[in-house]
Amino acid sequence: MPRAVVTVHYWSGLLLAGFILVHLLNHLAALAGATAHLGLMQLLRTVYRHPVVEGALLLAVAGQVFTGIRLARSRRVGARGRAERLQVYSGLYLAFFLLVHTGAVLTGRLYFGLDTNLYFGAAGINTFPFSLFFVPYYLLAVLAVFGHLAGVHYRKGSARFGEQAARRQALGLGGLGVVVALLILYGLTNGLRGLPIPAEYLKSLGR
Numbered sequence: 001m002p003r004a005v006v007t008v009h010y011w012s013g014l015l016l017a018g019f020i021l022v023h024l025l026n027h028l029a030a031l032a033g034a035t036a037h038l039g040l041m042q043l044l045r046t047v048y049r050h051p052v053v054e055g056a057l058l059l060a061v062a063g064q065v066f067t068g069i070r071l072a073r074s075r076r077v078g079a080r081g082r083a084e085r086l087q088v089y090s091g092l093y094l095a096f097f098l099l100v101h102t103g104a105v106l107t108g109r110l111y112f113g114l115d116t117n118l119y120f121g122a123a124g125i126n127t128f129p130f131s132l133f134f135v136p137y138y139l140l141a142v143l144a145v146f147g148h149l150a151g152v153h154y155r156k157g158s159a160r161f162g163e164q165a166a167r168r169q170a171l172g173l174g175g176l177g178v179v180v181a182l183l184i185l186y187g188l189t190n191g192l193r194g195l196p197i198p199a200e201y202l203k204s205l206g207r
Helices: 003-032 034-048 051-073 082-110 118-122 131-161 163-188 199-205
Strands: none
Touching: 003 034, 003 051, 003 118, 003 131, 003 163, 034 051, 034 118, 051 082, 082 131, 118 163, 118 199, 131 163
């Protein structure tokens, strides 16, 4: 595998990991209500909606997806351990999610003219039958983020912390991912009561 592919995957992954973790914290703010979520998002947008930062993030998405698929194809996954299989399969789901989600956000902004905020992301989750797709779609994305980190940590942390400690830490990351995913779902559905979605956001679902 060319060194450039590994390098691009590493650095684009670091940039995206930082953005994704901040983005997840923003979603967790929905536990305090839609106003809290929207207020924090407005603050964070002063950074990640800056043209230079947003351009770098879009390039990182493209680089991460392309190099991730290259790396996955270069590995005989079936012959590897569970940690590497977890890393590869979670990475492939993240590549799918990044492509679809980034495309959806850009379409919402440029084609539908929407503010792609809380209501844009939560519209499908809170609208049946679209929720049958969007609930597992978002849950799996959060689990894939933490699963990918757990797989990488176990493989690279075993030499530093010892295999047993690295396994416990990886399991802890995976468990944290489950908790975060469920809390985000709880927040985005207004405590499972359903979040009222403005009519303009339902139009993107064909309503």
